Amino acid sequence: MDKFLFKHIDNTGLVLWRVVFGALIAIEAFGAIATGWLRRTLIEPTFTFNFIGLDFLQPLPGNGMYYYFVLMGIFGLLVLVGYKYRFSMACYALMWSCVYLMQKTSYNNHYYLMMLLCWLMVFLPANRWFSLDAKLNPALKSPSVPRWTYLVVIFQVWIVYTYASVAKWYPDWLDATVTELFMKGKADYWLIGPLLQLDWVHWAIAYVGIFFDLLIVPLMLWRRTRLLGFIVSVFFHLFNSIVFQIGIFPYMSMAFALFFFSSEILQKRFLPKKPLYTAGEVKVPNYKPLLISVFSIFFIVQIGLPLRHWAFKDDVLWTEEGHRLSWRMMLRSKGASLIVYTKDKNGGERKVYPYQKLLSKKQRRSVKSKPDMLWRLAQEVKKAEAEEGRDVQVFMDVKLKVNGGVYHQFIKPDVDIAAQDWHPLKHHEWLEPSPADYHKK
Known part of the structure; x- marks a missing residue:
């Protein structure tokens, strides 16, 4: 085990990864500003759908989030050049984690993976060559790293692809x-739009997706299939x-x-001046x-989280319970449709509540089919009504269709959602059971 984990290997791949990763996370930060993602996701909304229980994570007021993302981008550039590497990487990891956890409107698995990789990189000595740190402190310079530094990244990637x-x-x-x-939705794409409407293309995308995710890591691990795996990977990801x-x-x-x-x-292609490490020493650290x-x-x-939906009462495809943090990518x-009703606890009829006024355009598209966001919306409606001096119950009429099927009732319309507790590891009984044919056209 010591030889497997702590044998030193050449660090060219890790060093190059640091450069590429630093560039990409810097682009992510600056790109969020340039494309309007930051404005739409964190500045325009009156509140964000943070991960439940993390209400203290809120966007900075005014233009604060612009400065926040500029600072993140600078930390990304510092990772790229390898200056104050661990500090810069830890700062980016913390700041991106806060961004990820303070909003679910733009939730996707890629942001989650980036968060995990950022924290992994904090622990990896990726600045020991081709970095300002190594130039300023020659004692830090080394052409090798222990093998475990490669294995943790490979294993993380393997988990992602396998579950996907x-x-x-x-x-x-x-x-x-x-x-x-x-x-x-891609029919109007230039040149390839009509091609994407062909039946055989739909089947090809479906099965290439399954087999690519399942086999790409084994293909890359085996020397004889590595080049083939890389070519397929480039085509797949560019597509x-x-x-x-x-x-x-x-x-x-x-x-x-x-x-x-x-x-x-x-080393020959990218860092020809770097000596190639071949000594293969085994250095077992005290830690x-x-x-x-x-x-x-x-x-x-990481292995357990994607399996947790099996502990819930109903189908994750319907309830979304156990969907997040599980590598269920591009899946459905x-x-x-959503109608929100309020009823004064002191008496009166149910009234349709214009919930749209509480949400940004982007939030309105995301909230309707996700129980945790619907629950949070109910709390915000109750809060808004309380500010007007009314103590209300909040009911929701939600109808859901999956994969082009017919609409079915999703939430029990006679349950006061605002009065319910949220249980992250327990099924919520105010969700209607999944119909037997809910995904049939």
Whole structure:
């Protein structure tokens, strides 16, 4: 075990990954400002759908979040050049974690993966070559790192891809229903729009998605299939970038290849002046027990979180309970309608409440099909009414359709949602049971 984890290997791949990763997280921060993502997600809304229980995480007032993201971008650039690397990486990791946890309107698995990678990078000695830190402090300079620094990233990526594949093993994905629905919205794309409407393309996307996610890490691990895996990876991720426009994730995914290709190839192509480390020393650090304990707990959580939906009473595809933090990526298409009612506890009729006034345009599109966001909306409606001197019950009439199916009642309309407690690890009985045919057209 010591030889497997603590044998030193050449660090060219890790050093190059730091450069690429630093560039990408800087682009993510500055790009959020340039594209209007920051304005739409954190500045325009009167409140954000933070992860429940983390209400203290709120956007800074005024233009504060612009300065916040500029500072994040600067930390990303410092990671790129390797200056005050661990401090810069830790600051970016903390700031991005706060952004991720303070809003769910723009929730996606890619942001979650970026958060995990940022924290992993804090622990990795990625600044020991080709960095300002190594230039300013020659004692830090080293051409090698222990093997575990590569293994933790590879294992994290393997977990992501494996769960992403397994989650697709259900009827609406296997019969290409979901990919057909996704592609309908791409019909006006220049040049490729008509191609994306073809039936065989929908089937190809569905099954390439399953097998790519399942096999890409094994293909990259085996030397004989590594080049094939890389070529397929480039095509797959460029396709996703063009068609789905999902930011830096496709390019970050392609950059994972740096952990698989041999140091000889990487050193010759990108860092020809760097000596190639081949000594293979085994150096067991004093902090070995702590290191193994921390990463064992981390990966047990990473393996366990995506399985937690099996402990819930109903189907995660319907309830969304256990959906987040589980690598259930690009998995389903949902449509929903929402009517909010309030009723004064002192008597009176139910009244339709114009909940839209509390939400930004982007929030209105996200809230209707997600129980945790609906629950939070009910709390905000109750709070807004309380500010007007009214103590009200909040009822919701929500109808949901999944993967182009028919609409079904999603929330029990006679339950005061604002009076319910939120249980992150327990099924909520105010959700209607999933109909037997809810995903049928």
